Amino acid sequence: MVGNVEVFSGEINLENVDPLPEDFDPTAIIAEPLPPVVDDGVSINGKKLAGNGVEKEREIVLGRNVHTTCLEVTEPDADDEVTGEREAYMASVLARYRKSLLERTKHHLGYPYNLDFDYGALGQLQHFSINNLGDPFIESNYGVHSRQFEVGVLDWFARLWELEKNEYWGYITNCGTEGNLHGILVGREVFPDGILYASSETHYSVFKAARMYRMDCEKVKTLISGEIDCEDFKTKLLLHKDKPAIINVNIGTTVKGAVDDLDLVIKTLEETGFSNRFYIHCDGALFGLMMPFVKRAPKVSFKKPIGSVSVSGHKFVGCPMPCGVQITRLEHINALSRNVEYLASRDATIMGSRNGHAPIFLWYTLNRKGYRGFQKEVQKCLRNAHYLKDRLLDNGIGAMLNELSSTVVFERPQDEEFVRKWQLACQGNIAHVVVMPNITVDKLDDFLNELIEKRAKWYQNGKLSSPCVAADLGEGNCRCTLHK
Numbered sequence: 001m002v003g004n005v006e007v008f009s010g011e012i013n014l015e016n017v018d019p020l021p022e023d024f025d026p027t028a029i030i031a032e033p034l035p036p037v038v039d040d041g042v043s044i045n046g047k048k049l050a051g052n053g054v055e056k057e058r059e060i061v062l063g064r065n066v067h068t069t070c071l072e073v074t075e076p077d078a079d080d081e082v083t084g085e086r087e088a089y090m091a092s093v094l095a096r097y098r099k100s101l102l103e104r105t106k107h108h109l110g111y112p113y114n115l116d117f118d119y120g121a122l123g124q125l126q127h128f129s130i131n132n133l134g135d136p137f138i139e140s141n142y143g144v145h146s147r148q149f150e151v152g153v154l155d156w157f158a159r160l161w162e163l164e165k166n167e168y169w170g171y172i173t174n175c176g177t178e179g180n181l182h183g184i185l186v187g188r189e190v191f192p193d194g195i196l197y198a199s200s201e202t203h204y205s206v207f208k209a210a211r212m213y214r215m216d217c218e219k220v221k222t223l224i225s226g227e228i229d230c231e232d233f234k235t236k237l238l239l240h241k242d243k244p245a246i247i248n249v250n251i252g253t254t255v256k257g258a259v260d261d262l263d264l265v266i267k268t269l270e271e272t273g274f275s276n277r278f279y280i281h282c283d284g285a286l287f288g289l290m291m292p293f294v295k296r297a298p299k300v301s302f303k304k305p306i307g308s309v310s311v312s313g314h315k316f317v318g319c320p321m322p323c324g325v326q327i328t329r330l331e332h333i334n335a336l337s338r339n340v341e342y343l344a345s346r347d348a349t350i351m352g353s354r355n356g357h358a359p360i361f362l363w364y365t366l367n368r369k370g371y372r373g374f375q376k377e378v379q380k381c382l383r384n385a386h387y388l389k390d391r392l393l394d395n396g397i398g399a400m401l402n403e404l405s406s407t408v409v410f411e412r413p414q415d416e417e418f419v420r421k422w423q424l425a426c427q428g429n430i431a432h433v434v435v436m437p438n439i440t441v442d443k444l445d446d447f448l449n450e451l452i453e454k455r456a457k458w459y460q461n462g463k464l465s466s467p468c469v470a471a472d473l474g475e476g477n478c479r480c481t482l483h484k
Contacts, residue, residue, distance in 0.1 A: 109433045109447060110424035112286045112407075114318035116438035119361055130356025134345030135337070136171045141344045150359035156366055157325050160292055161309055163302040170327035171349050172313070172359045176285040177205035178350050179310025179326040183281035184209040184246065185350070186308055186328050189335040190279050191244035197236065198248040199228040201255060203283060206248045215246075224474045225402055226258030230268045237272045245269060245278040251300055251309075252287030255427050256400070257407030257434070259287060262298060266305060280306040285324075286315045286434070287404065293375040294382070297404050307332060313362050316377075316436070323358035377437040381406040385435040388444050393477075395452055396466070396484065400473040406435040411469045411479075413451065414458045422447055430472045 071093060080086040105115055134140045136150045150172050158168045173179045184206060188194060196217040198206045210217035218240070221232040228250070237245060247269070249260045262282070269278045282288065282300055288311040291297045300309060313323035337348035369377070385406040392399035392410050399410040412431045413419055424431045433439075433447070458464055468480040475483050 104423070106443075107422050109422050109439065109443075110426075110431065112312075112315045112434040112436060114314075114316055114436045114438055116436075117318035117320070117365065119320060119364065122357075122360060122364060125357065125360065130360075132172070132354045132356045132359065133352055134340065135348055137169070138345045144356070146356040146359045149363040150356075153325065153359055153362045153366060154327065157311070157327055160289075161300060161302050161327060163327065163329070167330055168302070168327055169330045169333040169348070170325065172354065172362065173310070173324040173326050173349075174351060174355060174358075175322040176203075176283070176310060176312035176315070176324045177208070179285075179312075179324045180205045180248070180281070180283055181209050181212070182326050182350050183283075183308040183310055183328065184215075184248070185213065186332050186336055187246035187279035187281055188213050188215060190307070190332055191246060191277070194244040194246040194279065195240050196246045196248070197233065199250060199253070199260065201226045201253040201258065202248055202250055203254045203285065206283065216243075222253075222258070224472075226253045226256030228260045228265065230261065230264050233265070234268050234272055237268070237274065241273060245274050247278060247280045249280055249282045249306075251282050251284035251291060252405065252407070255407075255425070255430070255432060256409050257287065257402050257405030257432075259291070259298075259402070259404050262300065262304065262306070278305075280308075282306055282309040284309055285312045289316045289374070290378045290381070290406070291404060293371070293378040294404055302327075302329070313358060316374075317362060317365050318437070319358065319361045319365075321355065321358060321361075323355065323362065325362075381435050381437060381439075384439060384441060384444060387441060388433060388435060388448070391444075391448055393479065395448070396479045397451070397455070398466070398469040398473055398477055398479040398483075400477040408433045408435065409473060411467050413454065414464065415454055418451070418454055428472065429467050429469050 076086055077083075108115060128144055130144055130146050131142060132145050132147055132150055133142060136147050136154065139145070139147060153172060154168070154170045155165060158165065158170070173182065180203065184196065187196075194215075196206075196210050196215045197220055198210075198217065199220045199222050201222050207217065207219075209215070218236045220236060221229040223229050247265060249262050249265055251259055253259075262280075265280070269275070284291070284300060288300060288309060291300060300306075302309075308326065308328035310324060310326045313319050313325060314321065333348050337346045339345075340347045385401055385408050388408045389399050389401040392408070397410055399408060401408050409430050409432045412426050412429050413424070418424075419426060419431065424433070433444075435444075455466075459466065466480050468478060468482060470478040470480070470483055478484070
């Protein structure tokens with residue numbers, strides 16, 4: 001704004017300011033009601049029955065409508081600068097919000113975010129608008145960027161996945177979904193008439209990419225573990241032998257944490273006549289960074305014929321904002337990129353402006369922990385995941401844990417309020433806990449003890465019984481009356 005700005009320089013008259021009430025607590029948490037549970041019937045063995053006893057499809061229970069709890073934005077009063085009331089109000093709101101975050105973090109189990117991080121040393125950089133718009137390897141005219149951090153992080157991941165500096169291209173994304181959107185887009189540009197293949201347990205962002213890019217997509221069946229069924233994959237490939245294949249390989253599925261057999265996928269492609277006519281994108285949102293530190297785990301490596309790998313930065317690494325890493329082969333990116341004079345750079349990313357703070361957070365953590373630090377955290381996660389799975393089974397609760405995973409899947413709790421409290425991710429008759437570095441044995445014990453106590457109430461009168469999850473987890477992992 002151009003013009004003179006009049007700065008208030010007089011004395012504040014506090015005599016005209018109404019004091020806050022004596023019982024005012026700026027850290028108090030405002031109770032937020034849970035949404036009503038959609039349940040007009042009963043549940044028998046995990047199946048919803050209507051009032052007439054006929055089986056019906058489980059309805060999705062949506063979260064609360066945020067408009068009922070939103071914080072309104074209002075115009076400042078003319079005398080706000082004098083009274084300071086607005087600043088006091090906003091400070092109280094933020095204090096309550098912080099306390100609410102602390103409370104919710106204590107009961108966070110169902111989503112794959114590592115909440116154990118400390119970036120206090122980076123607070124000095126929050127006063128800068130850091131933007132890495134354009135290609136990370138080509139400096140644009142905008143000088144407030146963090147490309148030197150970004151490329152350092154990308155080099156680290158390229159080494160992890162065995163790709164030389166002069167053979168890769170990549171960038172730090174805003175989330176794992178963006179990495180998948182970019183990986184699938186590169187595949188589509190390499191093979192414009194290719195058909196996308198993805199397992200039924202693939203993250204929804206891959207099917208979103210198919211809709212966005214108007215790609216033909218084949219959904220492949222999965223094994224009970226959640227990994228891709230290569231027999232069904234082979235059948236579907238043979239239906240489209242005349243068109244190239246673009247494949248999404250899961251390095252940890254969303255619900256069960258299953259890892260697709262990359263070597264078997266490649267073998268299936270070659271045996272069905274697709275040699276040199278396929279592009280593989282590896283979605284490693286969570287486990288793409290954990291698997292390199294698991295003994296006997298199959299390698300995700302660019303020494304194999306894969307086209308791209310993406311991971312999330314805010315999941316296993318831990319970061320206060322969503323972010324991710326996308327790495328592809330340099331030879332592929334030319335089909336996608338365009339020069340932009342306005343930026344004095346190249347456009348090869350999904351987004352234009354990109355968060356320049358995220359690369360600094362990732363660089364900071366990678367330097368502090370290194371390979372050995374991540375290896376210790378992976379071992380801790382796997383050990384605690386086995387502890388949780390064993391205790392669930394010991395207490396008669398159906399549960400499953402894939403060999404290379406820290407995602408423990410178990411029968412869905414009957415109480416949606418309990419689900420909301422522990423922030424569990426649910427699908428059909430199952431729910432899961434993702435054991436991350438911040439999840440301790442004590443927290444798992446608190447969760448287990450409450451779950452066992454709740455189950456005693458849910459099933460005490462015999463009207464409800466433990467749901468059958470054999471179809472989801474396998475008969476050996478089910479603890480219903482039929483399979484225990």
